[in-house]
Amino acid sequence: MQPDQKHLPMIRRIAAKEVSLFFASPIAYLFLATFAGISLFIFFWGESFFSRNITDVRPLFEWMPVLLIFLTSTLTMRLWSEERRTGTLEHILTQPLPLWHFVMGKFVGCLVLLAIALLITLPLPLTVAQMGQLDWGPVWAGYLATFLLGAAYLSIGLFVSARSDNQIISLICAVALCGLFYLVGTSVITDFFGNIAGEWLRTLGTGSRFDSITRGVIDVRDLYYYLSIIIAFLALNTFFLEKERWANQKNTPNHQTWRAVTGLLLANAICANLWLGQVNLLRIDTTEGNQYSISEATLNYLNQLQEPLLIRGYFSSKTSPLLAPLVPQIKDLIREYEIAGHGKVKVEFIDPVSDPSLEEEANKKYGIRATPLQVADRYQSAIVNSYFNILVNYGDEFQTLGFQDLIEVKSRGDNDLEVQLRNPEYDLTRSIKKVLNSYRGGNNLFDLVDGTVTFNAFVSAGQLLPEQLVEFRKAVEEVTEQLRQDAGDRLKVNFYDPEANGGAVARMIGKRYGFQPMAADQWSQDHFYFYMTLEQDGQVVQVSIEDASKESFERNVKTGLKRFASGITKTVAMVVPKVDPKMEQYGITVPHFTLLGDTLAADMNVVDEDLSDGSVSAEVDILIVAAPNNLEDKELFAIDQFLMKGGSVIASASPFTTTLTQQGLGVAKLQGSFQDWLSFHGLNVADKLVLDTQNAAFPMPVVRNVGGYQSQEIRVIEYPYFVDVRESGLNQDNPISGNIPQVTMAWASPITIDQEKQGNRKITELIHSTENAWASDDMEIMPDIDANGMAKFPAPQETGPQLLGVISEGRFTSYFAGKESPLLAADDTDEQPAEGENEGTDKDAAENPAPPAVTSVIEHSADSARIILYSSNDFLRDQTMTMANSSAGSEYLNPMQLMSNTVDWALEDSGLLSIRARGHFNRTLSPMEHDSQVFWEYLNYALAILALVVIALLQRRRKKSRQQYYLDILAN
Secondary structure (H helix, E strand, C coil): CCHHHHHHHHHHHHHHHHHHHHHCCHHHHHHHHHHHHHHHHHHHHHCCHHHHCCCCCHHHHHCHHHHHHHHHHHHHCCCCHHHHHHCHHHHHHCCCCCHHHHHHHHHHHHHHHHHHHHHHCCHHHHHHHHHCCCCHHHHHHHHHHHHHHHHHHHHHHHHHHCCCCCHHHHHHHHHHHHHHHHHCCCHHHHCCCCHHHHHHHHHHCHHHHHHHHHCCEEEHHHHHHHHHHHHHHHHHHHHHHHHCCCCCCCCCHHHHHHHHHHHHHHHHHHHHHHHHCCCCCCEEECCCCCCCCCCHHHHHHHHCCCCCEEEEEEECCCCCCCCCCHHHHHHHHHHHHHHHCCCCEEEEEECHHHCHHHHHHHHHCCCCCCEEEEEECCCCEEEEEECEEEEEEECCEEEEECHHHHEEEEECCCCCEEEEECCHHHHHHHHHHHHHHHHCCCCCHHHHECCCEEEEEEECCHHHCCHHHHHHHHHHHHHHHHHHHHHHHHEEEEEECCCCHHHHHHHHHHHHCCCCCEECCCCCCCEECEEEEEEECCEEEECCCCCCCHHHHHHHHHHHHHCCECCCCCEEEEECCCCCHHHHHCCCCCCCCHHHHHHHHCCCEEEECCCCCCCCCCCCCEEEEECCCCCCHHHHHHHHHHHHCCCEEEEECCCEEEEEECCEEEEEECCCCHHHHHHHCCEEECCCEEECCCEEEEEEEEEEEECCEEEEEEEEEEEEEEEEECHHHECCCCCCCCCCCCEEEECCCCEEECHHHHCCCEEEEEEECCCCCEEECCCCCCCEECCCCCEECCCCCCCCCCEEEEEEEECCECCCCCCCCHHHHHHHHCCCCCCCCCCCCHHHHHHCCCCCCCCCCCCECCCCEEEEEECCCCCCCHHHHHHHHHHHCECCCHHHHHHHHHHHHHCCCHHHHHHHCCCCCCCCCCCCCHHHHHHHHHHHHHHHHHHHHHHHHHCCCCCCCHHHHHHHHHHC
């Protein structure tokens, strides 16, 4: 007979007899009834399940670590103590069977009773699932955690019971030992220690491990932790019982073997926890949407921490019933940051109302203040000052998140609001990135650069350079040499003479970069080269020459280096229409893009760029051109040359823009050459507007004739000019549009691609309308309302999908290639100063000569240049967003998210872009009447009582002593 075939039947018979003994006495029924009654009471009353307004069963497991301490200790207190008191222990010790059979038999019998107790609570999640959308992952994880925790407590209770013949002493000692394992990981103990020591103590606590599993994250380290406790105490139980068999206290070889085997078993069970503590990959997120799986981007930022990071949640115990369901979700996610931080992240949750000193610190130091909210429970309703804030503190830098940063509100009708977390991981990681960058901003820039950056200076020989540039070259050499010493092997510096070796380098840079010879002024016949670039892995950044001073070059070259550094806050320049106060005085609405600027400013530096000098500031990383109108040649030249330097231009542009006056909506044709510039690059935007049968609602002022009187009212109508683009129209393979659920393109025009002009550039189509869309050249965008209140729009002539968003990336040829620089043309028209006007300034001009005029045009770009075009001037306007919000009944921010994605993609910041794509789920209960709540409560109590009655009826209660049971086992 094989060992398994010999041992398992014996363990099974012992376990079966133990279960029979349980149900032959009131102990089992008392255990099951107490467990079910307390669990249901805590679920419905202690944790106020219905007032939480969230579809989960977390309240069922909230108090399990404490509840199981007393219940399992009560269950195990008599298992060995009763054997010792009645004398049956001596009978067991004299049997030829291994003692571990009896130990395992009793343990398995207790597990069966624990499993039955958990099955009795199963109607609870089934009930909750009928009320709303229940995420079953955390439910099964919670039951697994409860079973393992109960098994660990049972093994401890059996060990204690084997050491005493008094049940009360066994009960007290078991409660104390289990309570110690629970308390060691709680904040009551860990608050007395530092981060590292506190982290170690939390790994020893049964409660902290339990919380990790019940929120839906199954980690092999937590599972083995409970298994190691079970192995350790069952081994000790067996060892001490075996020790009582020894006839003398002499140290025999058999005794040494037992001690060695038990010691090795304990050592391996405990030390395996230390080894597994280094493994982070063996974990499963069972929640729907994997909401507690920290992304790689977040882990990357946490790995950059050099100092402890504090994440403190300010949450009031009494808050709005709409916010209450969000608190456990955001707490669980924050705890994941603590786990992922490996001791570098400290997490605190406080109720400022209960601690005046902490509330004063929050108010004065961090600017966190309470918000008056209506709270309610089963008995009363009141207005209280409530907190729902998060502090992210690193060194002396901090960021705070409040209501407006963490939640979004949707209206589903009168007095019916849906409140949910927006994207908490993105909000938290964004704040961590900010404080991390601010804290280390004074460090060596090259510490943030991965790989080697090459500085190339294409500079003519000294005799060809103007005198001012000769001195400037010396300054360039000094600065680059100092930077090279600071960078070590991360910066390589090269100086080339373009005209050496027959001008081979000049031809190369002309072909590769579009660099053409410069002249000191527009009349000079002497030409030279003075271009500087920074390059890494195909990305090219040109270092600008501003005033030919050492200070400006050092500033500009460091600005260029930041383009290659990770974790540096980038700069986005916005070119928007200038606001003309006179137009607003006449009732004409001027386009504003404040919301767009505020949205982007949350993650990067946003500046309003003035292109009137014909150039884009050197510190600009991305250029956004919104609703361009009447751009002068110098302004268009600045945009063009920014692209030629390998930059990215994001344009929200079409031939038309809407005007809102007292007479209603209208369409105005924009002026200037920006559309010609786009067309030159193969992106043609037609002089039409797109309409689609799949469209968004629009609040339209409608004039009605009622009894001879005209009245104006706001009516929400289907508006085909608000093209509603869903997933099928959004490129799911591109990170810009792949995670956007929907976007409304307001008053957009169709884009066509000129493949001949595009050449070898890569084209990525981002946004399409549906197949039922059409383009119209009818500029009457106000609908005709008939007698029945129906809106009429231009009928479609030919339907089909319309392209509304596109990316073109690769090498571009300058719009001004082969032409005179607009900067020189502007200089020619400048008025000369009157005679005597500049007296007294000649000396200053001699001492500080103006930098030489850049007469050349960069004729083509590097391969890293990009144009991202959205063919609507208005879908990002503040006025359009306001209209969309009023019709949707919520804060509509999808266009802002689209632009944020676009900027992140252009900056190649895939970290935050990938996090923004992840949403976190929020499950809420449907409103229920009080009577139905009571019904569900009593139904669960009835089901629990029914289960106990069924168990009692099925159980054959045979009156046998424990000794007789063991005699039956041995006889079989």
